[in-house]
Amino acid sequence: MKMFLAALVFATVVAVGTAMFLGGIQQPVSSAFTTSGARVGDPGNNLMVPG
Structure with a gap:
């Protein structure tokens, strides 16, 4: 029982x-993909969740 609780x-x-850790390094898609080839606009004008 002790091993089960330790594993839990x-x-x-x-x-x-x-x-x-992952929450700290996560970026919104509007700032992560800002190259000239990606067409990501203002988060209010597409289907992304505003964040």
């Missing part, structure tokens, strides 16, 4: 840490 705590810590 470990999985929770890894999941929360990964979510925080």
Whole structure:
């Protein structure tokens, strides 16, 4: 039972840490793809979720 609880705590810590890490490096699509070949306009004028 102790190993199961330890695995549960470990999985929770890894999941929360990964979510925080990925949330910190994530960029909105309007700023991530700003090359001349990508036609991404103002987020209010297309189907992206405003963010």
